Amino acid sequence: MTGAGVRADFMVTRDGFTVDVSFEIPAGQTIALLGPNGSGKSTVVEVLSGLLPIDRGRITMGIDVVDDPAEGHFVAPEARNIGVLFQDGLLFPHLSVEQNIGFGPASRGSPDPGAVGRWIETLGLTDVARRRPEAISGGQAQRVALARALINEPDILLLDEPMSALDVTSKAGMRRLLRQHLDAFAGARLLITHHPREAFLLADRIHILEQGRITQSGTAHQIQMRPRTRYAADLAGVNLLTGEAHVGAVKIGDLELRVADRGVGGQVLVTLRPQAIALHRERPGGSPRNVWATSIEEMEEAGGRVRVGLGAPLPVTAEITSESRLSLGFEVGAEVWVSVKATEIGVEPA
Amino acid sequence: MMPRGARTVPRPPPFLVVPAIVGLAFVLLPIVGLLAKMPWSKLGSLLTSDLTIDALRLSMISSIAAAAISLLIGLPLAWMLARVEFRGRGLVRGLVLLPLVLPPVVGGASLLFALGRSGLVGSAVYDTTGLVLPFSTAGVIVASTFVAMPFLIITVEGALARSDTRFEGAAASLGAGRWTVFRKVTLPMIWPSLLAGMVLTWARAFGEFGATVTFAGNLPGETQTIPLAVFVAMETDRDTALALSLLMMAVSLTVLIALRGRWWRPS
Numbered sequence: 346m347t348g349a350g351v352r353a354d355f356m357v358t359r360d361g362f363t364v365d366v367s368f369e370i371p372a373g374q375t376i377a378l379l380g381p382n383g384s385g386k387s388t389v390v391e392v393l394s395g396l397l398p399i400d401r402g403r404i405t406m407g408i409d410v411v412d413d414p415a416e417g418h419f420v421a422p423e424a425r426n427i428g429v430l431f432q433d434g435l436l437f438p439h440l441s442v443e444q445n446i447g448f449g450p451a452s453r454g455s456p457d458p459g460a461v462g463r464w465i466e467t468l469g470l471t472d473v474a475r476r477r478p479e480a481i482s483g484g485q486a487q488r489v490a491l492a493r494a495l496i497n498e499p500d501i502l503l504l505d506e507p508m509s510a511l512d513v514t515s516k517a518g519m520r521r522l523l524r525q526h527l528d529a530f531a532g533a534r535l536l537i538t539h540h541p542r543e544a545f546l547l548a549d550r551i552h553i554l555e556q557g558r559i560t561q562s563g564t565a566h567q568i569q570m571r572p573r574t575r576y577a578a579d580l581a582g583v584n585l586l587t588g589e590a591h592v593g594a595v596k597i598g599d600l601e602l603r604v605a606d607r608g609v610g611g612q613v614l615v616t617l618r619p620q621a622i623a624l625h626r627e628r629p630g631g632s633p634r635n636v637w638a639t640s641i642e643e644m645e646e647a648g649g650r651v652r653v654g655l656g657a658p659l660p661v662t663a664e665i666t667s668e669s670r671l672s673l674g675f676e677v678g679a680e681v682w683v684s685v686k687a688t689e690i691g692v693e694p695a
Numbered sequence: 696m697m698p699r700g701a702r703t704v705p706r707p708p709p710f711l712v713v714p715a716i717v718g719l720a721f722v723l724l725p726i727v728g729l730l731a732k733m734p735w736s737k738l739g740s741l742l743t744s745d746l747t748i749d750a751l752r753l754s755m756i757s758s759i760a761a762a763a764i765s766l767l768i769g770l771p772l773a774w775m776l777a778r779v780e781f782r783g784r785g786l787v788r789g790l791v792l793l794p795l796v797l798p799p800v801v802g803g804a805s806l807l808f809a810l811g812r813s814g815l816v817g818s819a820v821y822d823t824t825g826l827v828l829p830f831s832t833a834g835v836i837v838a839s840t841f842v843a844m845p846f847l848i849i850t851v852e853g854a855l856a857r858s859d860t861r862f863e864g865a866a867a868s869l870g871a872g873r874w875t876v877f878r879k880v881t882l883p884m885i886w887p888s889l890l891a892g893m894v895l896t897w898a899r900a901f902g903e904f905g906a907t908v909t910f911a912g913n914l915p916g917e918t919q920t921i922p923l924a925v926f927v928a929m930e931t932d933r934d935t936a937l938a939l940s941l942l943m944m945a946v947s948l949t950v951l952i953a954l955r956g957r958w959w960r961p962s
Contacts, residue, residue, distance in 0.1 A: 391864070394864065394868045395867070395868075396864045396868075421867070421872075422864070422867035422868055423867050423869075423870050423871055423872050425868075427868055428868070429865065429868045431861070431865055435861055435862060435865045437862060437865075437866075437880060437883075437884075438884070439884060439886070440883075448871070448879075449869035449870055452869055452870040452871035452872075452875050452879075453870040494869075497869060497870060
């Protein structure tokens with residue numbers, strides 16, 4: 346498998362909606378395109394996979410130009426070495442699991458029955474190998490789709506909302522599986538998603554896509570500290586942590602937080618909105634909250650709101666108003682007390 | 696409050712039930728009439744006569760050929776109509792379906808003016824190759840295809856328009872070329888509709904009369920299919936007409952029953 350990077354700089358209009366973006370995916374990295382529904386994410390997938398030719402710009406994969414209307418260059422989808430994990434899997438309904446996985450090798454004239462068998466075994470699909478997609482679970486279907494995309498040993502991997510159709514438990518399993526396969530994948534990886542959680546967990550770098558344009562690029566931390574749009578602040582800015590849960594409490598590093606959800610145990614993902622984290626000069630008392638002391642490490646002010654980066658024991662981002670910053674006299678390096686209500690902490694299986 | 700205990704199952708209303716029964720009787724009565732008059736004792740000899748065997752052979756050849764030709768040229772046409780946006784697509788769609796509403800006799804006459812020995816295209820064909828379509832078995836096939844192909848087109852176009860093209864995109868991303876995608880994804884996904892369209896097309900061709908008699912004439916052993924033979928026999932030999940009608944009914948019913956699991960499902 347040879348890893349290749351992707352450079353995309355293009356404009357395309359379809360049904361009156363224009364997508365105009367420029368981004369790069371270095372080989373061996375996962376880039377997330379994070380945006381709300383209707384932001385143009387699927388159009389990017391279609392463009393990269395060659396199903397939709399661009400109107401202007403250029404797309405390069407490795408050293409090959411695959412689409413450049415000015416030069417009259419266009420490489421057909423079947424000739425691009427891309428693996429796509431489609432939204433809802435998109436398994437062929439008339440073929441068995443085995444035949445779905447073997448579709449790529451057969452189409453490329455390299456039917457290697459051994460490879461199909463190895464993938465079926467690796468992904469634990471032996472029991473359902475002869476079943477049709479309608480007779481397997483959503484989680485199994487996404488595993489089949491992953492095997493089908495990877496068996497051709499593509500240079501580039503596109504993941505289009507790979508977990509949107511899964512329930513919470515299958516999501517956790519799929520996320521682990523993706524992590525494992527993404528780490529082993531040498532080429533460029535593009536994750537398309539509207540879940541900040543997935544983007545933060547799987548991507549090295551995030552581009553936020555809104556109305557066909559990239560409104561912000563950066564690491565999860567950079568976006569949390571300096572969200573440039575309302576969408577980025579509300580959704581992309583959420584704090585994401587992993588911890589160990591047991592009956593009403595979650596242990597994250599050295600800190601134990603009380604949570605409202607008592608039904609979850611084991612490895613969990615913890616989400617915490619910056620707006621839900623309250624900061625105080627003195628230790629707040631008397632209420633059933635999670636309280637701890639820390640110091641302010643960073644501060645970014647924009648539009649009457651201040652993003653506050655907190656230090657150990659729980660490196661999270663809080664958001665307060667400019668007024669409270671002034672009235673409480675917060676500066677970088679100041680010692681503060683943090684409080685979070687148990688009901689404000691989201692917990693789900695990792 | 697609902698009355699206790701008595702759960703009222705809604706009954707179908709009489710104003711629908713009565714006409715429905717009349718409708719069913721209307722469909723079944725002619726068949727019963729046919730069977731009542733059937734000369735059962737002579738049936739064996741009537742069905743093995745040269746006339747019957749020739750007509751059945753011609754009917755089978757022409758109807759199967761019409762269905763096959765419709766598949767070869769009608770399926771691609773349906774695909775174009777469903778998947779390619781071009782100027783005048785609506786007009787083309789209307790024109791393609793014209794034979795559905797055109798009286799078959801007019802269809803046959805039009806074919807004669809176009810493909811006849813002195814016709815628009817037919818004269819050029821005759822001058823260069825010496826081939827004459829009208830009044831030949833090939834002419835029967837042409838006439839049957841003309842009237843029957845719209846059934847295939849209309850069924851398949853609908854199925855193609857309903858099918859999700861993202862599957863074809865997925866196949867292309869896996870390295871499948873256009874032909875492989877068509878053969879291994881597009882066709883299997885519309886297979887039930889394609890089969891239904893083929894059966895309808897075949898059935899229409901099997902019963903074809905008007906266009907055939909006008910374009911290909913009524914030559915026993917050459918162009919006389921079962922419907923034509925029935926028409927002639929109604930004037931001369933009622934018993935043969937009855938036996939041939941029974942034969943057609945049996946063939947049609949056999950096909951319907953054989954394929955019931957495939958397309959007799961309520962949609």
